[in-house]
Amino acid sequence: EVQLVESGGGLVQPGGSLILSCSASGFTFSSFAMHWVRQTPGKGLQHLSTISSDSTRKYYVDSVRGRFTVSRDNSKNTLYLQMDSLRTEDTAVYYCVKEAGIPSQFDYWGQGTLVTVSS
Amino acid sequence: VVMTQSPLSLPVTLGQPASISCKSSQSLVYSDGNTYLSWFQQRPGQSPRRLIYKVSNRDSGVPDRFSGSGSGTDFTLKISRVEADDVGVYYCMEGTHWPPTFGQGTKVEIK
Numbered sequence: 001e002v003q004l005v006e007s008g009g010g011l012v013q014p015g016g017s018l019i020l021s022c023s024a025s026g027f028t029f030s031s032f033a034m035h036w037v038r039q040t041p042g043k044g045l046q047h048l049s050t051i052s053s054d055s056t057r058k059y060y061v062d063s064v065r066g067r068f069t070v071s072r073d074n075s076k077n078t079l080y081l082q083m084d085s086l087r088t089e090d091t092a093v094y095y096c097v098k099e100a101g102i103p104s105q106f107d108y109w110g111q112g113t114l115v116t117v118s119s
Numbered sequence: 120v121v122m123t124q125s126p127l128s129l130p131v132t133l134g135q136p137a138s139i140s141c142k143s144s145q146s147l148v149y150s151d152g153n154t155y156l157s158w159f160q161q162r163p164g165q166s167p168r169r170l171i172y173k174v175s176n177r178d179s180g181v182p183d184r185f186s187g188s189g190s191g192t193d194f195t196l197k198i199s200r201v202e203a204d205d206v207g208v209y210y211c212m213e214g215t216h217w218p219p220t221f222g223q224g225t226k227v228e229i230k
Contacts, residue, residue: 035219044210044221044222044223044224045167045210045212045221045224046221047218047219047220047221059217059218061218095166095167100172102155102214103214104155104214104215104217104218104219105155105157105172105214106157106169106212106214106219107169107172107178108169109166109167109168110166111165111166112166
């Protein structure tokens, strides 16, 4: 059974940093690209970043490029999202999402971790 | 690409059908001939779960009362007979262009 478990969310002040982790199991993690998607009441679901299976390719949407960094450790079956220069508008539930073997096709989602950016 | 769903709220009587529309601002036909339009269900308090991929393919374990159809820029998710378990928000998502984009969501509730 595929399982994705995010951790690392919490309360952080504007301008601060946070690292999210996603522990994967139930599939060959090193064979699949992975994604981060966030959800806010106001803007709904927003795709943020993609990392290829071997970490050679990384993509970001404009709103987080230069502030967020995606990485993975295939030996630990773990995906990461380093978030710097956080803004109040980054407040959201962050999901780790597995790609289905076809680019930009999402098949499994984690349970999400809440990030609150507030002073 | 902008994905527009309608309606945004859908009260349905148990056992009755429901239909959700999703329209894209550009064609979702990819260069490989496939159309990468998916539907997700998000039950209250849960993360999204994929129901349908490539317009009309049901994921494993998805009841056959869910069906997807459409082409080009117009797509539909249908529930043939709504059950209490179907309450939640439904999202379409296109994966043909970068970045993948979601619709605003349609909230299905029981009348």
